[in-house]
Each structure stands twice: as C-alpha cells, then as structure tokens.
Amino acid sequence: xxxxxxxxxxxxxxxxxxxxxxxxxxxxxxxxxxxxxxxxxxxxxxxxxxxxxxxxxxxxxxxxxxxxxxxx
Numbered sequence: 001x002x003x004x005x006x007x008x009x010x011x012x013x014x015x016x017x018x019x020x021x022x023x024x025x026x027x028x029x030x031x032x033x034x035x036x037x038x039x040x041x042x043x044x045x046x047x048x049x050x051x052x053x054x055x056x057x058x059x060x061x062x063x064x065x066x067x068x069x070x071x072x
Contacts, residue, residue, distance in 0.1 A: 013062045020055070027052045 009020040019034075021027050031052065035045050053059065058067045 011061065016062055018059065018061050024052060 011018045011020070017034075019027060019030050021030075031045075031050060038045060055068050058065055060066075
C-alpha cells in the first residue's frame with residue numbers, strides 16, 4: 001500500500017497498521033495520505049488511535065507494547 005510513498009517499514013494486522021520511519025515530517029504526510037486513501041473507500045482513521053511518536057517512547061500495537069529491542 002505504501003510502496004512508492006517513501007515510508008520506512010509498514011506493519012499490518014487485520015484492520016490495524018503502523019508505518020515506521022526516521023522522518024517525522026514524512027510520517028505526518030503519510031498519515032494525511034492514508035486518511036485520504038481510506039476516505040475514498042468510505043473508511044476513517046480513529047482520531048484517538050493515531051499518533052506520530054518516537055519509537056523510544058514505546059508503541060502499543062495489537063495489544064503489545066513494544067520498544068526498540070524489546071516487546072511486552
């Protein structure tokens with residue numbers, strides 16, 4: 001889905017997904033692109049479940065809290 005969009009890694013499980021990159025500005029752009037892409041399919045991103053954060057802060061994805069190098 002993100003091929004050719006310049007994102008880093010893309011992870012998807014069912015209807016959840018995460019896009020990982022070192023470029024914060026690019027992630028914000030990709031979030032906007034994803035919202036538009038989904039809106040054309042009559043879908044929306046949940047406003048409370050989207051964030052652009054550093055991975056060192058930890059990320060919860062499909063019930064697991066992960067940090068670089070570890071998962072709980």
